[in-house]
Amino acid sequence: MAETIQNLYMGFAIALSPGVLVYAFLGCLVGTLVGVLPGVGPLAGISLLLPLTFGLDATRALVMLAGIYYGAMYGGSTTSILMRIPGEAASVMTCIDGYAMARKGRAGPALAICAVGSYVAGTVSVVALMLLAPPLAEFALRFGPPEYFALLLLGLLVLAYMSPGSMLNGLAMAALGLLLGMVGIDQMSGFLRYAYGVPELADGLGVVAFTVQQSTYANGTHAVVLEVDPETGALRILRWVVAHDCGHVLHPGLVDGQVHGGVVQGIPDALNVQLAYDAAGQRLTGTLMEYALATASDAPPVFEIRHLESPTPLNPLGAKGAGEGGIMPVHPVLAQAVEDALAPFGVVVTRVPFTRAELCDMVRRARFEGPQAL
Amino acid sequence: MITSQRIAGGVLVLIGAVALWEGLRFPFGTLWRPGPAYVPAILSLVLIAIGVVLIAVRHGGTRLPDMQWRESRHAVAILAVCAFIALTLERLGWRLAVAAALLVLLGLLERRGAVFTVVLTVAIAFGSFYLFHDVLRVPLPRGALGF
Numbered sequence: 001m002a003e004t005i006q007n008l009y010m011g012f013a014i015a016l017s018p019g020v021l022v023y024a025f026l027g028c029l030v031g032t033l034v035g036v037l038p039g040v041g042p043l044a045g046i047s048l049l050l051p052l053t054f055g056l057d058a059t060r061a062l063v064m065l066a067g068i069y070y071g072a073m074y075g076g077s078t079t080s081i082l083m084r085i086p087g088e089a090a091s092v093m094t095c096i097d098g099y100a101m102a103r104k105g106r107a108g109p110a111l112a113i114c115a116v117g118s119y120v121a122g123t124v125s126v127v128a129l130m131l132l133a134p135p136l137a138e139f140a141l142r143f144g145p146p147e148y149f150a151l152l153l154l155g156l157l158v159l160a161y162m163s164p165g166s167m168l169n170g171l172a173m174a175a176l177g178l179l180l181g182m183v184g185i186d187q188m189s190g191f192l193r194y195a196y197g198v199p200e201l202a203d204g205l206g207v208v209a210f211t212v213q214q215s216t217y218a219n220g221t222h223a224v225v226l227e228v229d230p231e232t233g234a235l236r237i238l239r240w241v242v243a244h245d246c247g248h249v250l251h252p253g254l255v256d257g258q259v260h261g262g263v264v265q266g267i268p269d270a271l272n273v274q275l276a277y278d279a280a281g282q283r284l285t286g287t288l289m290e291y292a293l294a295t296a297s298d299a300p301p302v303f304e305i306r307h308l309e310s311p312t313p314l315n316p317l318g319a320k321g322a323g324e325g326g327i328m329p330v331h332p333v334l335a336q337a338v339e340d341a342l343a344p345f346g347v348v349v350t351r352v353p354f355t356r357a358e359l360c361d362m363v364r365r366a367r368f369e370g371p372q373a374l
Numbered sequence: 375m376i377t378s379q380r381i382a383g384g385v386l387v388l389i390g391a392v393a394l395w396e397g398l399r400f401p402f403g404t405l406w407r408p409g410p411a412y413v414p415a416i417l418s419l420v421l422i423a424i425g426v427v428l429i430a431v432r433h434g435g436t437r438l439p440d441m442q443w444r445e446s447r448h449a450v451a452i453l454a455v456c457a458f459i460a461l462t463l464e465r466l467g468w469r470l471a472v473a474a475a476l477l478v479l480l481g482l483l484e485r486r487g488a489v490f491t492v493v494l495t496v497a498i499a500f501g502s503f504y505l506f507h508d509v510l511r512v513p514l515p516r517g518a519l520g521f
């Protein structure tokens with residue numbers, strides 16, 4: 001407790017210094033302006049306004065971000081009161097009393113009550129959170145999947161019960177909302193659900209994902225020509241072509257080496273079981289004698305790289321990452337090339353790694369039993 | 375008798391059926407190891423069940439002939455403009471797409487004056503591009519014409 005109070009004292013000492021207060025004021029002002037926009041909540045507001053803090057030191061930047069957050073929270077209530085359009089989810093309840101007061105010509109007092117109420121509640125809740133955070137965190141750590149599921153179920157039931165009108169309508173809206181939440185990558189299995197080939201939907205229907213693109217992505221496309229011996233499963237790579245875009249290439253030799261290294265590391269991963277265990281659970285690839293570490297002999301004999309430079313506007317160098325584009329396409333392109341090479345036998349490759357023995361076995365079985373999927 | 379409640383029920387059944395059909399393309403899994411289709415399928419079935427109940431219940435909701443939606447023209451126009459922006463934003467670029475949408479909304483739908491419409495359209499389309507793209511460094515689409 002004494003430590004918490006001491007930290008609070010230190011925090012106020014820093015936050016109340018004039019230089020920091022100016023940035024807090026600016027953050028609140030800009031955050032309020034952004035928060036007034038319907039659909040742009042505190043999180044989206046912070047994401048949009050993040051570049052404003054790039055030139056600041058950490059303390060001022062954090063204070064300004066906090067100001068933007070609280071300003072955006074308050075800004076959302078302005079449209080709730082004046083137009084009955086909540087700026088963000090937390091302002092929905094403000095529509096009820098605030099808009100009614102505005103209709104009676106008391107919009108000013110409604111906005112003032114909202115501001116004072118937000119200030120008092122926000123300050124008290126922050127202090128209370130600082131005091132109660134340690135025991136709350138200890139309690140929350142006891143939560144496991146059953147507790148979280150029960151909590152979610154309770155939330156949905158309360159939502160359905162508290163919704164105005166029919167409880168059935170509330171349940172229907174809750175189910176529809178959850179169904180919309182299914183759009184995107186399933187966190188457990190990695191399947192892309194209800195995206196219909198739209199990459200932007202991979203992150204779901206979140207507002208921030210649609211409105212903010214602060215990250216930059218490198219691109220890499222690979223093509224490979226190879227031969228597979230159907231009798232032995234032996235695989236010989238003849239030519240490897242990479243079209244790579246990491247923005248502005250600062251050092252071509254380094255980027256080439258990065259792509260080479262990515263491909264050479266990816267090939268053994270696709271063709272060998274790296275972590276193999278026997279029936280007794282004994283690890284079979286415990287040393288570098290068995291573990292298929294990439295060597296120079298794994299490098300394709302013909303290696304071509306084409307650099308496409310589309311500089312990102314998000315940093316002064318226009319550079320993107322150069323690591324992922326080299327290694328990530330290796331597995332699927334190898335699987336597709338092997339499937340193409342063994343197409344006359346009807347072998348379909350659906351996973352990596354695939355060993356020579358497995359390929360050989362697939363070809364043999366395909367000859368007698370028809371098309372086979374690995 | 376067709377009521378708003380029954381129409382809503384029908385829409386829920388339709389959404390649930392489509393979501394179920396699409397969701398079952400993925401592995402369903404088991405209770406112990408639920409697959410990616412497990413929760414969507416349950417939610418779809420819940421939606422279908424609620425929709426059927428809403429259709430079956432005889433009372434509640436407004437009768438179709440009594441339903442009035444005075445803002446329907448505005449709503450349809452705004453939805454059409456949203457669809458236009460979604461389809462053309464990447465091709466035309468932010469400034470052209472937003473300008474075209476604002477011209478339609480302000481000039482044709484709201485019947486504002488020509489000067490007001492043009493000034494506000496240019497200010498918002500180009501001003502927002504400058505604010506987000508140049509000041510806040512949020513990349514916005516430029517389109518084939520560079521706008």
